[in-house]
Amino acid sequence: MLTEPSLVAQLRRHHLFSRLPEAALQEVCASANLKRLPAGASLFHQGDKAERFYFIFSGQVKLHRVVCDGQEKLVEIIRADESFAEALLFTGVPHYPVSATALKTCQMASLHGPQYRRLLEEHPSICLDILATLSIRLHQRLNEIDTLTLANACHRVRRFLVQAHEEGNGVIMLDVPKRLIASKLGIQPETFSRILHRLIDAGVIAVQRRRIEIIDLPGLSNYDD
Secondary structure (H helix, E strand, O other), X not given: OOOHHHHHHHHHOOOOOOOOOHHHHHHHHHOOEEEEEOOOOEEEOOOOEXXXXXXXXXXXXXXXXXXXXXXXXXXXXXXXXXXXXOOHHHHOOOEOOOEEEEEEEEEEEEEEHHHHHHHXXXXXXXXXXXXXXXXXXXXXXXXXXXXXXXOOHHHHHHHHHHHHHHHOOOEEEOOOOHHHHHHHHOOOHHHHXXXXXXXXXXXXXXXXXXEEEEOOHHHHHOOOO
């Protein structure tokens, strides 16, 4: 488990904490709970009271919710050096709108939301930077909603691959199961696999287990099933 000096150093690199005065950051760390969450274990459930937010040092957490038809819908995968549930500090929503479950064994910090918000109120200049970051994440979510509501399954997969290509160097390593990617795209796992095979047959991608190489980016961008 992390010691206090390493906890301070890790949090200092994150946008939520990077501009906090040293005394304020030390106060945050003093009230933090360090947790180890085994793979498959639940951190909180949809509807639980939301008083804390989290920062992951290692591992993966999936955020998911049950929709009206009883199906589980993947919302997001949280990875090392990322935070989650912090947006609730600014919305006043009293309960978690999603559930959180460890995909891989996690080391994380559980942080007290009301205390962190009080520190921001004492240092209002920091809020602008944080709001800018939250705004970027909001636009990303809106783009995802547009894709899910307006695009067919093939377009969703194609857009996912193009975006992943832009974040990498032409090779995409899937670090979560394909069924979870399919869930986030709002399609069935077999549909996701079928579309990948079509793209392979079209010569625009190559797939080896969880490794996807973009062979023809223009062809992928313009592919129409």
